[in-house]
Amino acid sequence: MSALSAEPGQAAPARRELPPSMVERMTLIIDAFDGRFTHLTLEDVARCTHLPRSTAHRILDQLVRLNWLEHSSLGYSLGRRALGRGDGSHGEIRAAAAPLLHNLQMRTGLVVHLAVLDGPEVFYLDKVGGRFALSVPSRVGGRAPAHATAVGKAILAWLEPERVEELVDGKIVRLTSRTIGDIATLHQELNRIRRRQGLAFERGESFPGISCVAAAIRGHEGPVAGISLVGDARTPLEKVAPLVVDAARQASLALFPGLDNPRGRSRHAARVPGGTWSPETMNRWLALGQDDDWL
Template sequence: MVIQAEATTPSAILDRASLLLDAFDGPGRLTLAQIVRRTGLPRSSAHRMLDRLVQLRWLRREGRDYELGIRLMELGSLAVHQDRLHRAAMPFLHELHRVTGFVVHLAVLDGPDVVYLDKVGGELSAVVPTRVGGRRPAACTAVGKAILAYSDERRIADALAGQAGARTRYSITTKAQLDTELDKVRAHGIAVEREESLPGFGCIAAPIGDLGEAAVAAVSVCGPVDRMLFDHRLSAPVRTTALNIWRHVDDGRVRVHPTLQQHPRPLGVGRSYADRRGPRTA
């Protein structure tokens, strides 16, 4: 006869493992005592599972401290690399960065947040405090608004409900504000954000997907708000990039050559951010 204790069903174990790993979201290094406190798991059970996770290299142990391990780095990198949307988008993201000089993001919606799948940015990249795998409240970001404008009402409501306070004094906080903003996105096919997510920075985003159905992702250019051109000179290449990505991911057989030069007016955006700052002082 085999009687399984409730806590040892496969699902319960996986939930516990997930809880253990989630505990590292923030502090980075944790002792057993801290992990027990953060997860509420029994000490002996947590200890046994941590040991195994170290053996599997999902965690790493240094003295009394546990940290996220190299196998998670590998699996995470593989997840991004294998993502079909990301693979289709990559050459177009690099091209958009090359042509505009700004930091380019590819993002998807996940609950109330956007999660960045890629960030291409050269020197300016270090200045913009976003990272691949990082999240931001969707309603504060251009990529988030671009996706929400082509999402159902439930997801739009989720985005506001789950938002943990406004990011900056310009962030959208009410349903009325968000509805007005999403109407604008639908009218122009472009979402704009000025210091709503990060003080000093602005973004222009376009939705990716069959917009008659829903957006699956968005692409944006992002930079210092006083250097962004909030008109067609930036919005046109961003929109073209979104269309090219979707054409490419939708039908793997179509080999779209990644170029924005075909667009009639790439003017003004051909010089990079670095160029516009004047000569290098290196």
């Protein structure tokens, strides 16, 4: 008897049958993603689906080309087609941020935005504000170039530089004389935002006379959205900046419980800033950009 034969009374391991059709295999791969924040590597997908690695890679490439999935340095994640183009797929973010947006508006009297990144643009999920809201040319469901908005730059700052170039390079347009006009300047600005622990400013880059301050809502594997406060050119944004950072931090923890626990974070995650900033800390961070036209 061959040494490879099964022992008497012991059944040979059953070979797992692969789905016969391409549609079934594509569905199997998409079903491996638990939600919009899930990132999987090629090895993860092959293990979850039991597909050969080469087969999984070929199908993943097709799904990325068709916008069912996205691919970044963090791995594969659900794309625009899988999530839908409306704000229905963003309900969890809106629900977590809603009380924080209302509180920000009540405390500052300014317009508050909640937005997500969609390609080279930001997509506005929510807008809360009083009478001044009519003077701010934004709307729920509207879009704006990410590089020209504080909320867009706050999100871009936590992406890998290669991912930023993939999203934005070649799509940079000037909306005003103060808009960033090239990828090199954008990288410099994003670096300054990271040095300010994620705090982004914008003064007249989208619309003359409008200024904003923003911070990103971050998850275990990167940014998922951003919150901004919007005022006119005279608004002292430095005074309200700590409130924006604190709101973004609270939204991050509401969406991702345990994010501030080092053991609960992935190696890709950036640490969520601590509590509200002290005036001394605020002044020290803002001093990094005092000679900066973009601050």
